[in-house]
Amino acid sequence: MQLTIPKGFFMGAAMSGPQTEGAYKKDHRLESFWDHWSDLSVSDFYNKVGSYVGNDFYERYEEDIKLFKSLHLDSFRTSIQWTRLMDQDQKLNPEGAAFYHKVCACAKENDIELFMNLYHFDMPYYLFARGGWENREVVEAYAVYARTAFREFGKEIRYWFTFNEPIVEPDQEYRHGAWYPFLKDEKRGMQVQYHIALAHSLAVREFRKAKEEGYLLKDAQIGLINAFAPPYTKEDPTPEDLEALRMTDGIHNRWWLDLSTSGTLPGDVLETLKACGMAPEMRPGDEEILKCGRVDWLGFNYYQPTRVQAPKEKVDEAGYPKFADPYIWPERRMNVYRGWEIYPKGIYDFGMKMKREYPDMKFFISENGMGVEHEDRFRNEEGEIQDDYRIEFVQDHLEWVMKAIEEGANCVGYHYWGVIDNWSWSNAFKNRYGFIEVDLMGNYQRKLKKSAHWVKALIERRDGIG
Numbered sequence: 491m492q493l494t495i496p497k498g499f500f501m502g503a504a505m506s507g508p509q510t511e512g513a514y515k516k517d518h519r520l521e522s523f524w525d526h527w528s529d530l531s532v533s534d535f536y537n538k539v540g541s542y543v544g545n546d547f548y549e550r551y552e553e554d555i556k557l558f559k560s561l562h563l564d565s566f567r568t569s570i571q572w573t574r575l576m577d578q579d580q581k582l583n584p585e586g587a588a589f590y591h592k593v594c595a596c597a598k599e600n601d602i603e604l605f606m607n608l609y610h611f612d613m614p615y616y617l618f619a620r621g622g623w624e625n626r627e628v629v630e631a632y633a634v635y636a637r638t639a640f641r642e643f644g645k646e647i648r649y650w651f652t653f654n655e656p657i658v659e660p661d662q663e664y665r666h667g668a669w670y671p672f673l674k675d676e677k678r679g680m681q682v683q684y685h686i687a688l689a690h691s692l693a694v695r696e697f698r699k700a701k702e703e704g705y706l707l708k709d710a711q712i713g714l715i716n717a718f719a720p721p722y723t724k725e726d727p728t729p730e731d732l733e734a735l736r737m738t739d740g741i742h743n744r745w746w747l748d749l750s751t752s753g754t755l756p757g758d759v760l761e762t763l764k765a766c767g768m769a770p771e772m773r774p775g776d777e778e779i780l781k782c783g784r785v786d787w788l789g790f791n792y793y794q795p796t797r798v799q800a801p802k803e804k805v806d807e808a809g810y811p812k813f814a815d816p817y818i819w820p821e822r823r824m825n826v827y828r829g830w831e832i833y834p835k836g837i838y839d840f841g842m843k844m845k846r847e848y849p850d851m852k853f854f855i856s857e858n859g860m861g862v863e864h865e866d867r868f869r870n871e872e873g874e875i876q877d878d879y880r881i882e883f884v885q886d887h888l889e890w891v892m893k894a895i896e897e898g899a900n901c902v903g904y905h906y907w908g909v910i911d912n913w914s915w916s917n918a919f920k921n922r923y924g925f926i927e928v929d930l931m932g933n934y935q936r937k938l939k940k941s942a943h944w945v946k947a948l949i950e951r952r953d954g955i956g
């Protein structure tokens with residue numbers, strides 16, 4: 491069956507400043523958390539490629555936006571880097587601002603809607619050194635940064651987002667020990683997660699204020715983007731498995747969904763945390779701040795489902811209560827390069843959850859994509875990468891999105907992650923996601939893959955052209 495997408499449904503590209511821009515020391519940009527980690531131990535990064543280069547977007551933004559246009563993509567998301575926009579005195583860096591003004595102007599010239607995110611795991615290092623998200627002053631500093639960005643670009647950007655996947659830093663840096671500073675401390679992770687919820691809410695408050703004061707476009711909107719991985723457990727669960735599901739869903743999804751739809755945090759989760767001594771420290775007045783956290787719409791990043799079961803051990807290595815263990819579904823299909831399960835139906839299940847539980851909130855699929863290693867293997871005689879696996883991946887997911895829409899989900903778009911190959915954190919350039927290849931040996935030259943032609947034809951059918 492030929493896939494068709496509805497008219498007016500956003501089809502675009504997702505990317506981020508720290509993974510694409512490069513130019514890490516240009517125009518007085520500050521050192522980021524990633525630059526610091528790269529300097530400290532570059533061998534933690536695949537092939538020793540640290541955070542410095544991105545995919546050269548800083549120099550090639552015009553070419554890239556024109557490429558999006560040539561594929562008929564109607565929108566793209568990137569992020570402002572806090573390190574580029576602000577100086578250490580929390581004042582605007584005019585050179586950094588000039589770059590983002592150029593990006594805004596170029597998107598406009600090409601008739602592409604720009605979705606601008608303010609934070610994509612990229613804290614300025616001087617703030618990280620002061621305790622990062624564990625420190626309330628950093629929460630305040632983020633609000634100053636957000637206010638500065640709204641005032642500076644208010645008339646150029648319609649769609650704003652406070653955070654991309656706010657769950658990732660608490661998880662990767664504080665709970666799982668996967669990213670620098672490699673901590674495994676659930677309690678500190680919870681405090682960080684709480685402070686990010688406050689930072690998000692303060693930024694939304696700044697947005698509303700900036701709108702009232704006339705700094706923003708009249709129809710400007712603010713959203714939050716999260717990895718809303720739908721959680722599943724065994725088909726025949728015990729009450730303990732269901733409890734594991736409740737807390738996993740509570741910390742990963744409901745925490746952000748309740749905050750962004752009703753300006754509260756899930757009471758049952760806070761109670762459980764309190765009972766086991768893991769509740770974050772809250773201050774008088776915080777409830778009022780959180781109430782500001784309601785947004786206009788949501789982004790849903792989807793790569794894989796979360797499958798959990800009751801934990802074998804009651805406590806972790808540090809002595810904190812464990813809420814869940816991973817559950818390996820016997821029928822799972824894997825993206826072996828990334829180690830992530832491929833389960834397109836998860837996107838539909840999440841759409842149905844939104845329809846049932848948060849019917850007034852519209853959302854879009856803000857990331858979905860397939861990273862594959864050694865794509866050179868798939869070149870044809872003309873040198874073009876034949877990434878049929880990627881076409882199949884996107885088609886399968888989009889079919890489930892369309893089914894969710896038919897059944898009433900308020901989903902208004904789809905952004906593919908990494909339309910142009912980019913730098914993937916500690917995996918650097920190991921797995922390539924793009925419809926467009928970046929030739930690292932050829933001065934970052936861009937080349938279309940087979941999937942680029944496929945997505946172009948798909949959008950042409952939507953628009954009745956071609």
Ligand code: BGP
Pocket residue numbers: 506509654655717791828857861907913914915917921
């Ligand atoms: C999401 C992030 C992106 C991107 C993507 C792919 O979680 O928002 O920044 O990196 O995952 O993951 P990875 O790059 O780790 O392969």
